[in-house]
Amino acid sequence: MSSIEIVEHPLSPYAQKLKIALDEKGIAYSATLPDGIGSGDTPSLAGESFRGEVPVLRIDGHSLFDSAVILDFIEERWPDPALLPADPLARAHAREIEEVCDTHYEAISWGLGEIRFFGRAKGELADKMEAEAAAQIGRLNAWLETRLGDQDWFGGDRFGFADICAAPFVQGAAGFGNAPATGSRLESWLARVRERPSAAKSFAAAAAVAPSMTDVASLVESGLFKRQYRDHRLEWMIRTGGIEIVQAGLEKNNIRFNSEPS
Template identity: 35%
Template sequence: MSSTKDLLLFDHPVSSYAQKIRIALREKNLPFRSEIPVGGGIQSSPEFVETNPRREVPVLINGSDAIFDSTIILEYLEDLHPSPPLLPPASDPGARARGRMIEDVADTIYEAVNWVWGEVLWSGRAGDDEERNLLRKHIATQVCDQTEQLYTWFEDKLGEYDFFGGSHGFGYADLALIALVHRSIYYGFPPANGSKLMAWYDRCAARESVRVTLREFDENVAGMFKLKGFYRDGSGFRRQYRDHRMEAMVKLGGWEILRDGIRHENVKFSWPGQLGKQLGKL
């Protein structure tokens, strides 16, 4: 069995998926060292490149074990270090399933909505002219509306409990969701004052594992504005458009952004292959 004496986490402090793992490691009191992949992963450690064909964070290296995908990493940590638990016990399979379902909605639907606004705000994908200003406003309205719909759904799942683990306390769903809500607050789309979700956010933010992780986001988020123009003019690495993120970009009104990225070859799609070049004449 692998130990956890020298955990290496390839991540980025602004990545919501990576924040999830940082919080989990800190909840379990597992020391780790962090490394940010460079050059879109291309120039990074062979451990990172060989482990994850998608070249995305997070990736956890633990001896001979190399794991990518934040959900799989969470499950791995729970198997390897079950105490303190982040999932309800096996004797309550319904609660375990609810935690996983909430995490899935956070990872797929909510993260994608946040990501679209990050593409507009940080990467400058919508451009700067008057016509594109209307596009930015439209996308902002859609992001705000869908974020509020998600908040309503999450509040319903929270019920009257302090955490999404219900009587089992803080766990999978909470650590997956807290980074996303923090990002929404940063974007200017917070839960309503006095709402159950805002009270839940405050409780989570008071935990040491969460407080440290959110502080790391706050300390590094300003650097994301350096992306503006970096992807748009083709001088930088291409941004990866995949699964739920690409669907959200189209659904929220950003088809023109995706189309222009394909035309200018400053977006890419998931391994295997590079579909952007094949569709470059759209």
């Protein structure tokens, strides 16, 4: 039997989707937190994650990084029960949902965390950015609802790949006060997701550690905890009015970007 470990943080939506997938397939695993997470220096991930980020999947002496790559591996390594639909076009649509959630949706929730947890913006700027984030989430939820249609699940009559990819992000946005519209089909979908043991387990683990995030604000301010501003996150921060946040982070050396492994 394979030994499977997910190196993660419970609040990471990328890690959450992997844990939900493994639990849906009935695959036992352990979940661990790496040393130095959030500091920009994670020696325990050296040679495993090109970006030094979680999640990482360890299995039988091998390791994989990037949640999209790992989720595909999980589906191919343990094909039963299948999470992806059989039809190639439906599979492509499921992966489109994963891509949008991993980039556009994640960036907004991450940005709200920068404001709420770490105090990157205050007063009028915070209010303005949070209002824009709420509007963005509303548009993304509306897009997801068009993909859901009249079905119970994105894949039709059973919970699957696209549901797993969307669930952590819609749940996370709801935690910031941006739940799906009342009476919407997406609201009903999220209620069904929360009833699934796999999702409930992952959401509970995230909820358990969320209060402790405010304790990290002082570490961010001191530069000991450096938040990752890569790719879509940096784009979101700038286009939502937070260019001064980026500039302040550079001055205080408490933000970081991608770098090649040494």
